[in-house]
Amino acid sequence: MEQKVKKVVLAYSGGLDTSVILRWLQNTYNCEVVTFTADLGQGEELEPARKKAEMFGIKEIFIEDLRETFVKDFVFPMFRANALYEGQYLLGTSIARPLIAQRQIEIAEAVGADAVAHGATGKGNDQVRFELGYYALNPNIRVIAPWREWDLTSRTKLLEYAEANQIPITKDKRGEAPFSVDANLLHSSSEGKILEDPAVGPDEIVFQRTISPEAAPDKATEITIEFKNGDALGINGEVLSPATILSRLNEYGKANGIGRLDLVENRFVGMKSRGVYETPGGTILLAAHRSIESITLDREAAHLKDSLMPRYAELIYNGFWFSPERRMLQAAIDASQASVNGTVRLKLYKGNVIVTGRESPNSLYNTRMVTFEDDAGAYNQQDAAGFIKLNSLRLRLGAAIGRRGGGL
Structure with a gap:
């Protein structure tokens, strides 16, 4: 039999969905809810989230400005890697999730909560990112994912639940939002x-x-x-x-x-x-x-770093920020x-x-080496002959075999 939830820390935006989740947690689990709202620079006023939480009778409300931490400890390390997922995506949503998960676990430990909850759906990546973060930081934490548990499977049902539970609904939420x-x-x-x-x-x-x-x-x-x-x-x-x-x-x-x-x-x-x-x-x-x-x-360091980047970006996209392999790659990148x-x-x-x-004071670019003018002996062009001869050895041997019908 599953143990009863006593106190849960909810990642709370103050919007309709997480407000419904807040009330649903209270009704379904009959537990104390602690709200956590992070300012990561989303550009929205966060104080309304406090007022909404108070309206639900929430006693412990955390609203934190994490913008400097977000950029210094998450965005900047990621940019040291030049990380792009599938060659294009700069991982803006992905890199925010581990910080939110980290603070939720820290708050849960501070207030004695035995569970955490998020508002990610069962179709997306964020559920994975949040929960991998939770478990990496606290393997014994109970995770509640309402979108995977409840029967509010449509916007109509969500609005009906909100109205039945006296949750304020702004007029524009009554229609279908054009995009999220x-x-x-x-x-x-x-x-x-x-x-x-x-x-x-x-x-x-x-x-x-x-x-x-x-x-x-x-x-x-x-x-x-x-x-x-x-x-x-x-x-x-x-x-x-x-x-x-x-x-x-x-x-x-x-x-x-x-x-x-x-x-x-x-x-x-x-x-x-x-x-x-x-x-x-x-x-x-x-x-x-x-x-x-x-x-x-250095050329080989740069090329090795570029070869590691797709794997590093994939780890962040998939939610493995706190994994040992991401930490290993980060150490190499930072070095x-x-x-x-x-x-x-x-x-x-x-x-x-x-x-x-x-x-740069550390520039490896040497004008004397690359100039088309007289380099005053900085580079002996005759050295290139031996360099090319050695590098072509396997090609010449292969070509000789190929001419005798040896294939590749």
Whole structure:
């Protein structure tokens, strides 16, 4: 027989769905509910969540500004890897989930809760991300996933439950929302409803973080980004906090129509889904970071790092932030960043991020070596003959065998 739940920490946004979940937890489990609302830079006023929680009789309410922690300890480590899922997605939703899970477990331990709950559906990736995080941090925690348990299988049933339980419903929630949105300081993600047909392009109303490239100014915006140990340290010579850097880059990106992505991706649970993402600041940061690495990383270190990146990105997408393999990869990636210092100069123009210069005290770029002019003996071109001869040995041997009908 399953043990009774005494106290549960709910990841609570204050919206209709998590408000219904809050009441459902009280009704179904007859337990005390603690709410946790994280400010990750989603751009919404969070105090209404406190008032709603109080309306439900919640005594322990946690509303925390985690923007600096989010960028410093989660976004920046991920960007050291230049992580892209399936070559395009900057993992804006994925990287927020481990922080929320971590704080939920910490709060659960602080208040003596024996369970945690989230509002992710049974079809998506977030249920996996939250729960892998929970179990990695507390293997004995009880996890409640209402969307996998209840019978509120339609929007109509959800609204009926809300009305029956005196849960306030804003007028726009009575109709069908045109698409769902998840947002934080790194990105916004829109999916569902009018976006479910991948053959139909997204309407302009979908975009919230960027103006269209066509509407962007006809004059380029020029900026510099300074790096230290692989992390952005400042913009235009001004040292800024991690969250401030990302916020400032978001402003630059928004104004220049940068960071839009219409993607059909492979969810971890097995289905394909179509999402429209906006990552204005992250798109700029990725281009700048790769550029400073181009002059500071050894060739083989850079190539090895690039070969590890798809696996690293997949681990984050699938929810394995707290796994030993992600930590191992992170250690290798971080070790590569000791020399990634310097300044990158960029032009931002109508959806494009254009690198116009990069310099570093740790630069491996040697002008004397690569010049087409007299290099004063820095490089002996005759050395290349032996280098080519040795590297062609197996090709010459293979070709000789091939001519005798030896195949590959």
